[in-house]
Amino acid sequence: MxxxxxxxxxxxxxxxxxxxxxxxxxxxxxxxxxxxxxxxxxxxxxxxxxxxxxxxxxxxxxxxxxxxxxxxxxxxxxxxxxxxxxxxxxxxxxxxxxxxxxxxxxxxxxxxxxxxxxxxxxxxxxxxxxxxxxxxxxxxxxxxxxxVRAKQSELQALQARIRPHFLFNTLNTGAALVHQRPEEAERLLLDLADLFRAALAGPRQIPLEDELSLARRYLEIEALRFGDRLQVRWELPRSVPAVTVPALSIQPLVENAIRHGAERMTRGDVDVAVTTTPETVVVRISNPLPQAGGQAATGHRVGLNASQVRIEALTGGRGSVRTEVVDGRFVATVRLPVAPG
Incomplete structure (x- = not known):
């Protein structure tokens, strides 16, 4: 379809x-x-x-x-x-x-x-x-x-590189939890199944609330892997506005926060905040920079660029994905119009 x-x-x-x-x-x-x-x-x-x-x-x-x-x-x-x-x-x-x-x-x-x-x-x-x-x-x-086809191919190539890396780490974490904490191992596998089900479903639009749920499942998996090294903070409104986003467009930004933040630090954190106005929904994902100089880690920006292009295409250019460094933290800001274009 x-x-x-x-x-x-x-x-x-x-x-x-x-x-x-x-x-x-x-x-x-x-x-x-x-x-x-x-x-x-x-x-x-x-x-x-x-x-x-x-x-x-x-x-x-x-x-x-x-x-x-x-x-x-x-x-x-x-x-x-x-x-x-x-x-x-x-x-x-x-x-x-x-x-x-x-x-x-x-x-x-x-x-x-x-x-x-x-x-x-x-x-x-x-x-x-x-x-x-x-x-x-x-x-x-x-x-x-x-x-559009070039961006889709670029995104699929990115997912082909990231999925095995993430899958192997998650399976290793699950194997370590099976005997010591079987309930958490079961939760990890269920979260992993939800993420891969969304990934294998291909490009589509889903409610923002569902996309945030996928990001939460990803962070729950990483929290089990990192343990005390990772702290996750969520700030959500009582009711998430009924706006749609491309599937797996917010989750890669959260994944970047882990890979270029907590994964490179002794202790790290990820903040996910959602704020609303009558015209706009703003999603901010931030993480501390591991370098003392406060410069963002270098690496491919395909995930970030793919999210930006897909959100701008869905909203007719009214939505955006922007990044900046604020007080030693790398911040990705997603702006979504409440009213459809």
């Missing part, structure tokens, strides 16, 4: 501010070209203003119709969506032209031939712009899919 995270929706790019800005700027450029073209009757400045008004109405109306139909079009293939967008562009060109003729009539500084010739010209322009837009859309869509 495809997931919204692994297969981004083609229309999502149209609702982002850069795309809308480029549409508006392109419309103004097209209006300027029409106003400066030879054979334009009347004031070119007036022609530019009227052409700009007509073009922007066509563009914004087409975007608005696609936005209103986004749920019904969610399962359409990108190529089919592109042709539908072209059809809406032509339909809105004729609709806005008819309204302009009804309200302006002979006041429009049209070329020879009047409104029929102008509508034909606008239809040709809409087709030309539409086909150029189709080509740009296809290139953008291919690039986005390639980027």
């Amino acid at each position: 495809r997931d919204a995270e692994t297969t981004p929706r083609p229309l999502d790019a149209l609702w982002q501010a850069p795309a809308i800005t480029w549409v508006l700027l392109s419309g103004e450029c097209l209006a300027a070209v029409l106003a400066l073209a030879p054979g334009t009757a009347g004031s070119r400045l007036v022609y530019f203003g009227l052409a700009s008004l007509l073009i922007q109405w066509v563009a914004l109306l087409s975007l608005g119709m696609l936005y209103l139909l986004r749920h019904a079009l969610g399962g359409w293939r990108p190529q089919k969506l592109a042709w539908l967008a072209l059809g809406l562009l032509l339909l809105n060109t004729w609709l806005i032209s008819a309204l302009a003729w009804a309200f302006l009539g002979d006041d429009w500084p049209a070329n020879e031939g009047g409104w029929p010739v102008l509508v034909l010209r606008l239809t040709g322009i809409a087709l030309a712009v539409g086909f150029l837009g189709l080509a740009a859309f296809q290139n953008h869509w291919r690039g986005r899919l390639h980027a």
Whole structure:
């Protein structure tokens, strides 16, 4: 089954501010070209203003119709969506032209031939712009899919390197606990089963509360392995907001805190704090730096980068993962929007 995270929706790019800005700027450029073209009757400045008004109405109306139909079009293939967008562009060109003729009539500084010739010209322009837009859309869509697949491959390569290391350590800890503390050994194996079940399920979206539960299970396993060397502190609100995150996007940040913190120290700690505002949920994971100089440990950042890319992709760029060093502690901060994009 495809997931919204692994297969981004083609229309999502149209609702982002850069795309809308480029549409508006392109419309103004097209209006300027029409106003400066030879054979334009009347004031070119007036022609530019009227052409700009007509073009922007066509563009914004087409975007608005696609936005209103986004749920019904969610399962359409990108190529089919592109042709539908072209059809809406032509339909809105004729609709806005008819309204302009009804309200302006002979006041429009049209070329020879009047409104029929102008509508034909606008239809040709809409087709030309539409086909150029189709080509740009296809290139953008291919690039986005390639980027998502590359990040997925990068994440899978990271998991392939980390899982055996973590699995062997956990099994060794379980073997040491079997005779001395069998109840804890049983809990360790159950936690390990939950983690690997989530990992083997593949990329998907889960509630933040479930992702925090996976991180808690991981820390419980590591607490059994490190014993008194590790202290874990949790600060959670009474009710975790019902936001979704990519599965295993918070847990790798907790794992980094162990591998680059407690694992390198005689005694270490990990703090996990969740705070909320009406618009944002913030998850902070922090650990002390083992170096006396207070510099973060060097190592691969694939886990951190993968979490960042996946969260930004899921939230349409409204969520983020940032890291910093504060008072000798390495802090990873995850920001998630409460309202869906």
